[in-house]
Amino acid sequence: MSMPTSPNAPRLIIIGNGMVGHHLVEQLIACGAPRDYAITVFGEERHIAYDRVHLSEYFSGRDADSLALASADDYAAHGIDLRLHDTVTAIDRNANEVVTESGRHPYDRLVLATGSYPFVPPIPGNDREKCLVYRTLDDLDAIREAAEDATTGVVVGGGLLGLEAANALRGLNLDTAVVEFAPRLMPMQVDAEGGALLREKIEALGVQVLTDRATQRIEAGETSFHRMVFQDDKMLETDLIVFSAGIRPRDQLARDCALEIGERGGVVIDDRCLTSDPAILAVGEVALWNQSIFGLVAPGYQMAKVAAATLTEGNATFTGADMSTKLKLLGVDVGAIGDAHGDRTPGARTFRYLDELKQEYRKLVVSSDGKKLLGAMLVGDNATYDTLMQYYANGLALPDDPASLILPSSDGAPTLGPDALPDTATLCSCHNVTKGDVCATLDAGALDLASVKDETRASTGCGGCAALLKSVVDHELAARGVEVDQSICEHFAHTRQELYSLVRVEGIKTFSELLEKHGTTTGHGLGSSSAPKLGCDICKPAVASILAACFNEPITDAAHVPLQDTNDTFMANMQKNGTYSVVPRIPGGEITPEKLIVLGEVGKKYGLYTKITGGQRVDLFGAQLHQLPNIWGELIEAGFETGHAYGKATRTVKSCVGSTWCRYGVQDSVGMAIRLEERYKGLRSPHKLKFAVSGCTRECAEAQSKDVGVIATEHGWNLYVCGNGGMRPRHGELFATDLDDAQLIRTIDRFLMFYIRTADRLQRTSVWRENLEGGLDYLKDVVLDDSLGLADELEAQMQHVIDTYECEWANTLSNPEKLKRFRTFVNDSRPDPDIIATEERGQLRPA
Amino acid sequence: MNTATALKSEVAWQTLCSKADLVAHSGVAAWLDGTDTQVALLYLPGRTPEAYAVDNHDPFSNANVIARGIVGDIKGEPVIASPLYKQHFRLSDGVCVEDESVRLHTWEIKIDGDDVMIRA
Numbered sequence: 001m002s003m004p005t006s007p008n009a010p011r012l013i014i015i016g017n018g019m020v021g022h023h024l025v026e027q028l029i030a031c032g033a034p035r036d037y038a039i040t041v042f043g044e045e046r047h048i049a050y051d052r053v054h055l056s057e058y059f060s061g062r063d064a065d066s067l068a069l070a071s072a073d074d075y076a077a078h079g080i081d082l083r084l085h086d087t088v089t090a091i092d093r094n095a096n097e098v099v100t101e102s103g104r105h106p107y108d109r110l111v112l113a114t115g116s117y118p119f120v121p122p123i124p125g126n127d128r129e130k131c132l133v134y135r136t137l138d139d140l141d142a143i144r145e146a147a148e149d150a151t152t153g154v155v156v157g158g159g160l161l162g163l164e165a166a167n168a169l170r171g172l173n174l175d176t177a178v179v180e181f182a183p184r185l186m187p188m189q190v191d192a193e194g195g196a197l198l199r200e201k202i203e204a205l206g207v208q209v210l211t212d213r214a215t216q217r218i219e220a221g222e223t224s225f226h227r228m229v230f231q232d233d234k235m236l237e238t239d240l241i242v243f244s245a246g247i248r249p250r251d252q253l254a255r256d257c258a259l260e261i262g263e264r265g266g267v268v269i270d271d272r273c274l275t276s277d278p279a280i281l282a283v284g285e286v287a288l289w290n291q292s293i294f295g296l297v298a299p300g301y302q303m304a305k306v307a308a309a310t311l312t313e314g315n316a317t318f319t320g321a322d323m324s325t326k327l328k329l330l331g332v333d334v335g336a337i338g339d340a341h342g343d344r345t346p347g348a349r350t351f352r353y354l355d356e357l358k359q360e361y362r363k364l365v366v367s368s369d370g371k372k373l374l375g376a377m378l379v380g381d382n383a384t385y386d387t388l389m390q391y392y393a394n395g396l397a398l399p400d401d402p403a404s405l406i407l408p409s410s411d412g413a414p415t416l417g418p419d420a421l422p423d424t425a426t427l428c429s430c431h432n433v434t435k436g437d438v439c440a441t442l443d444a445g446a447l448d449l450a451s452v453k454d455e456t457r458a459s460t461g462c463g464g465c466a467a468l469l470k471s472v473v474d475h476e477l478a479a480r481g482v483e484v485d486q487s488i489c490e491h492f493a494h495t496r497q498e499l500y501s502l503v504r505v506e507g508i509k510t511f512s513e514l515l516e517k518h519g520t521t522t523g524h525g526l527g528s529s530s531a532p533k534l535g536c537d538i539c540k541p542a543v544a545s546i547l548a549a550c551f552n553e554p555i556t557d558a559a560h561v562p563l564q565d566t567n568d569t570f571m572a573n574m575q576k577n578g579t580y581s582v583v584p585r586i587p588g589g590e591i592t593p594e595k596l597i598v599l600g601e602v603g604k605k606y607g608l609y610t611k612i613t614g615g616q617r618v619d620l621f622g623a624q625l626h627q628l629p630n631i632w633g634e635l636i637e638a639g640f641e642t643g644h645a646y647g648k649a650t651r652t653v654k655s656c657v658g659s660t661w662c663r664y665g666v667q668d669s670v671g672m673a674i675r676l677e678e679r680y681k682g683l684r685s686p687h688k689l690k691f692a693v694s695g696c697t698r699e700c701a702e703a704q705s706k707d708v709g710v711i712a713t714e715h716g717w718n719l720y721v722c723g724n725g726g727m728r729p730r731h732g733e734l735f736a737t738d739l740d741d742a743q744l745i746r747t748i749d750r751f752l753m754f755y756i757r758t759a760d761r762l763q764r765t766s767v768w769r770e771n772l773e774g775g776l777d778y779l780k781d782v783v784l785d786d787s788l789g790l791a792d793e794l795e796a797q798m799q800h801v802i803d804t805y806e807c808e809w810a811n812t813l814s815n816p817e818k819l820k821r822f823r824t825f826v827n828d829s830r831p832d833p834d835i836i837a838t839e840e841r842g843q844l845r846p847a
Numbered sequence: 848m849n850t851a852t853a854l855k856s857e858v859a860w861q862t863l864c865s866k867a868d869l870v871a872h873s874g875v876a877a878w879l880d881g882t883d884t885q886v887a888l889l890y891l892p893g894r895t896p897e898a899y900a901v902d903n904h905d906p907f908s909n910a911n912v913i914a915r916g917i918v919g920d921i922k923g924e925p926v927i928a929s930p931l932y933k934q935h936f937r938l939s940d941g942v943c944v945e946d947e948s949v950r951l952h953t954w955e956i957k958i959d960g961d962d963v964m965i966r967a
Contacts, residue, residue, distance in 0.1 A: 532893060533920060533923075536926075541917070562871065563917075576931065578911055821870065821875075824876065827868070832885075833883070
């Protein structure tokens with residue numbers, strides 16, 4: 001992949017491995033810089049660059065690994081020397097060396113990407129124990145530790161970061177208050193009316209909001225650890241204080257080596273990100289450009305791109321950045337575009353729409369002639385943000401009645417179609433991708449959204465532009481006459497979802513009927529015009545799965561058996577030598593000693609290799625086809641049922657031991673796991689389904705890596721969905737909290753049936769979720785709020801599957817005609833002589 | 848070629864199994880009497896021909912599993928998909944669709960009353 005760096009290459013040192021520092025590395029790699037420079041990156045923290053934008057998710061299930069933006073291996077693969085936990089203490093500009101805790105390191109070029117530090121107001125007592133800041137993963141660990149014996153927490157600062165920090169404290173189950181010096185929350189982004197609405201919404205979440213409060217001192221409390229005393233001698237007691245009152249550039253290294261610094265801090269840079277020493281560049285929140293510090297990630301990324309160009313003889317300049325933002329803070333939408341307050345342009349006019357019932361506020365700031373959008377402010381609903389942003393960023397002429405853009409959509413608000421955007425329109429501000437860039441990618445041959453994202457990186461930063469990007473790509477593909485063929489295979493000009501609907505609506509119960517009624521009709525060569533179509537190994541198993549999910553007839557029935565993959569046909573998993581493995585169901589992983597002994601005896605009797613699975617079951621390998629009925633006869637006799645390890649179906653519900661034994665457990669996780677496994681066993685779906693139930697937040701069952709993950713809380717169950725392990729791990733997302741047993745089961749019923757109804761074939765819940773238009777919010781609307789009016793139907797469909805459950809192996813063993821299928825040879829009773837085993841570690845395995 | 852033709856003229860129809868042993872739209876495996884060869888028998892009622900016999904040995908996995916694949920058609924040509932690595936083999940001549948240099952041996956078969964006859 002990467003070319004080796006020449007031994008005499010100039011040395012480039014980057015100080016700082018935050019989001020912008022990391023983006024610079026990515027940009028340098030993209031420019032091929034690792035060939036020209038020997039690159040060393042110093043990071044003060046223990047962690048490689050991570051996603052600070054989503055830091056509060058650290059308390060709602062994500063860990064350092066999942067927040068990481070890269071791995072050390074990624075750096076090493078490009079020959080970049082990454083030195084974490086090694087703080088730079090000085091820059092020696094005379095010797096061209098940086099000094100770190102580990103020694104002195106020569107440089108030819110140097111980049112400062114040291115970022116910023118949280119501003120802690122100079123309040124007496126601000127250095128007390130349990131007075132913390134919110135910036136790094138270590139800060140969050142400290143907050144978590146301090147929260148362990150706390151019940152209340154205060155965030156000082158009601159801006160963007162303050163509300164993020166408040167969200168984090170709520171995630172730790174603290175009674176949370178926000179103390180803001182200004183008369184309203186988010187004074188930079190919203191006006192008085194917007195601020196009042198924002199406050200109302202945040203208070204409704206149980207967060208106390210105190211504005212106009214200047215803290216005079218912090219002292220020991222009476223009922224809590226701290227007491228905060230305000231200007232009017234009013235007081236507030238709390239166990240924990242987090243300061244989040246703005247940021248300051250980390251420019252000490254630059255000050256110490258006499259680089260030019262702004263009056264109020266920040267390393268002065270020019271349009272090419274060069275500091276007053278042309279060997280040294282600065283990017284991100286430490287850099288001061290045109291008297292401004294940019295405290296958002298998108299401008300930092302733009303600086304990183306410019307710096308990479310400057311270092312590689314490229315040609316790019318930083319020309320300032322738009323500070324428009326679209327946020328979801330504590331679940332509340334807030335958007336600010338351009339001159340949102342309307343105080344930067346003389347003669348600006350405003351339109352305002354306030355709905356106190358729905359709690360939505362929208363404001364437009366337009367030029368005096370009403371032709372151009374100068375800015376906008378949104379609280380409570382960001383649906384119009386993308387459209388307004390395009391009007392603003394591209395200087396598009398406003399409609400005759402600009403107010404129509406912010407009035408409720410029932411009035412027919414004109415939406416700005418993708419064709420109305422000029423090629424210069426920026427779609428993705430994180431990676432600075434324009435509509436023209438996207439079109440160029442399509443002209444170069446990209447045929448779908450995924451390849452456009454790969455090529456341009458659009459929508460891979462904050463993801464805020466995902467919907468817009470998709471509409472542009474769809475529109476442009478259509479304009480190029482590209483019709484995306486969604487047919488499942490040559491036998492049906494339908495998607496899996498369409499086939500599901502046809503089967504359901506028309507009550508079609510067999511593959512042959514579906515093929516006859518809805519199969520493709522065009523004949524293909526070779527005298528086949530009269531021959532009926534057969535289907536294939538794509539559509540047959542897919543339709544078999546749909547039929548099973550809808551009607552749940554035994555898959556071994558004559559009409560269904562030719563549709564199944566070999567594993568479903570023989571209800572066992574084919575291994576590489578043609579033998580099968582057998583996995584009986586062990587609900588929740590709980591098994592009696594008697595049953596364990598039976599498994600051992602069966603394994604011994606049939607000479608099976610025995611291994612424990614990841615799903616808390618036992619897998620018995622090496623059975624030949626003709627042995628399966630005998631093996632299952634013995635297992636069923638002992639009380640086992642089939643485990644569906646062979647099917648695209650419910651696999652296992654893994655559990656930890658829970659409150660019945662564990663001193664930390666808060667609910668009976670094994671009991672719930674067994675209940676869920678008994679309920680959903682036999683459910684067939686587009687792909688396999690894995691579940692887990694953990695008895696407390698220590699999460700020993702690893703529920704967040706499952707399609708359906710349940711974690712016990714003091715008050716019930718938290719439900720996570722769409723997690724995955726395997727090739728592309730994905731953390732499950734928190735879907736609903738503190739559910740009781742009945743709510744939990746109802747929610748899972750709906751979720752699973754909605755997935756089965758709408759997913760593509762062989763699409764796990766994780767990929768389905770990532771492709772679901774509207775994302776998690778939409779899924780919640782459908783499943784929790786029943787926005788499509790489907791809930792009763794989904795529950796009834798699930799109930800049908802549950803009511804018609806039958807162990808497939810028990811069904812087969814009682815039917816001599818079905819058992820005929822389990823013969824290695826139809827005309828001979830001998831085993832397959834080509835299956836040869838050898839012994840290893842006391843067991844048999846294929847030779 | 849000459850040898851093969853000569854051999855072919857010598858081979859005769861023999862009964863392999865009964866029609867009831869076949870599974871509609873799917874496959875079963877059978878021993879070829881007096882040889883160490885396994886045959887996959889595929890039964891497609893309603894088509895002409897209605898049955899095919901191909902090698903049960905999968906050249907890609909070296910396992911005897913072809914009879915346990917899914918029968919289907921690609922552009923009207925009947926095929927069977929290997930259950931292990933999913934290559935498709937044409938039932939008419941045994942040629943692998945994904946790699947035409949690989950082919951399964953094929954035999955002529957017919958269903959005569961209750962008997963499945965193979966020419967081998």
